[in-house]
Amino acid sequence: MTTISTPKQSDGRKAGRRSPLASVALIAIGLLFTGGAYAAFSTSTASAETNAASQQTVGEGQKLFAANCATCHGLEAAGTNAGPSLIGVGAASVDFQVGTGRMPMQLNGPQAEKKAVQFTDEQIVSLAAYVASLAPGPALPDPSLLDAEGDAAKGAELFRINCAMCHNVAGAGGALTQGKYAPALAGVTEKHIYEAMVTGPQNMPVFNDMNISPESKRDIITYLKYLDNNPSPGGFALGALGPVSEGLFLWIFGLGSIVALTVWITAKSN
């Protein structure tokens, strides 16, 4: 994994979001130019990215996969009783699942929980390259779609129509059946939002490019980043959960403090 031709430090993940994106972008662009014309015209049903330059990365990824993932997904990534087949899930899926810490899964449960990321960026790139080499699948998104400078109003509308029924209008998350849930979206990186839309992790449906165009996905990301970067104009948002948190707050703190004051007002002086 040290042979990847990128000047970025491998521990730069925490230091800034741009550096991993840059390295990913370099690889993606390199592959697009060298890999063939097919890849250049498709953004999501991407290419079988195998060539000489990435062969070593794929090899590294295969080793990592065998050591960390094969127990559940099988040595050939064809799936076992414990985990699904990864053939054709694409690099985007691996980058999302491993990059958000959901994989490797810590324990069986209704769904894989987000947790601390277990691999370095380079390791994730290798894993993604290996899984992508098995069969064509959604590739890593183009950085131009992740700049969060699209049309927030259009993104907000699309979000309300397509996403809000599970994730809540303010992206605060919501409940699904059987203990599953749609997670809160605050603080999720642009890349992971995009990848989630293309790959449909866990219970999420896939929003392919016929359904929501890449530009519209960029608008949705723009809206979510707008929510992230702009605090609620009305003051503390109380979790943006709607009337439940408002009602609880009113009863406990509003009426609670008023009752405390009534006790104070009517207290007999000693």
Added chain:
Amino acid sequence: MSTTTTTTDLVETKKSGGLTGAAANYIDERTSISTAVKELGRKIFPDHWSFLLGEVALYSFVIILLSGSFLTFFFSASMTPVEYDGSYMPLKGVEMSAAMASSLDISFDIRGGLLMRQVHHWAALLFVAAIGLHMLRIYFTGAFRKPRELNWVIGFVLFILAMAEGFTGYSLPDDLLSGNGLRIIDGMVKGIPLVGTWISFLLFGGEFPGEAIVGRLYSLHILLLPAIIVALIAMHLLFVVVHKHTQYPGAGRTNQNVVGYPVLPVYAAKAGGFFFIVFGIVMLMASLFTINPIWNYGPYDPSPVSAGTQPDWYIGFADGALRLIPPGLEMVWLDRTWSFNILIPLVSLGLFILVVLIYPFIEGWVTGDKREHHILDRPRNAPTRTAIGAAGVTFYAALWATASSDIIATHFKVTMEGVIHTMQFLVIVGPFIAFFVTKRICLALQKKDREIVLHGYESGRIVRLPGGEYIEVHQPVDEYERWKLVSYNDYKPLMIRPNAKGKITVGQKARAGLSRWFFEDRIEPVSTTELVRTHDHHH
């Protein structure tokens, strides 16, 4: 000659005490207000924190009127589609109703508008909550007994009207959340057999959502409902003056007197100051905490529904009832769909509301007590009533909590199905558990009171008598405390008596049955004889 008379009059007025006196005299000579001031100013109000809860409701209503008037200056109750062009970026260029656009303008482009919106909404939540707590106080202390039964009914109707005000107001901004709420109401109305569809079309002026509903709700919200509420509040307060205020039992307090402070100057000053305290708290909440962020919800569109869509807290119990009803209860009969999944919640909530509304009459009939009661019951001294109240509170609370079933599921990491099934169990079995537990606790507390009156408090001091016997010294309860502990109404189950025709009617039997259920388990208050006997025994 006439000039002279006027001068003397003026001189006389001046003598009686400066500008204040002159002004007071001027007003009194024209309105005879001194009689009213003399009467009201010397009116006595007892002091207890729980007596201020109704005031909190009244003050929140005043705050709602003030902030609401401000909002009417800028709100446009029209569903004409417009393109939003205000300063909230993520909605720019989006088509929405004029109502939604003007609500956004109030929030972002009118100075103080957002603060006033939040003041209005927080005060509305507080208004209904304060009424609820006030009602619980009235119920659990038995303040609804004769002569106050009608005032209970007025108060309860006010509670219902406050919910109606809340719901109509919640629907006005025409955002996604309020539209979803209206859709649920529309569905409930349509679920009523035969007339449902007609009523729905009449209400919305055609198929939902139409273009009429916001304007109609606005008329109700700012005209009809507030007018009725103001009139009923006036009646409610008038009755408080006529009946005089109730008081908690205590030394020197009887059904014939009221112990407390006069309105002028003490009570008026306290109550006046308290208004500003309530206003201050509402202001604080409104300036620090977001409420109903319509800019997140966006304009109403019948297709999307957001996760975490709930009504404001006071409609939560109805929302919860809909969530709890098991699936598969619709059937086709006589070529019509019968939606029992809607009818069962509607009917059970209707019955619940009816029982609460007429409870004073039910209890009055069961006890057969025609006396006036101005001394409040301590909740433990009316075990069955307190237990019924606890059962009602449990029923309501379970429905209410269910309205947030999805949020309970995500935040406590449990399954939706688990939450719903637990709540279904609690709604049905919970009230019974609450009834029995509460009744036993009340009886136990009464026993403890009895014990204290007869034998005093345990002092923890062990004394060895000359004969070698050890006894614990009990500290006798003082007379003021004893008054509180022994003076309560004790009811015995009613005997069935034949009426004038020598017959025992079904009504009589039902009444005797209910009376037995109310009063068969009872702890008698300590009588003087008993007290004297134990006293002698100790000596």
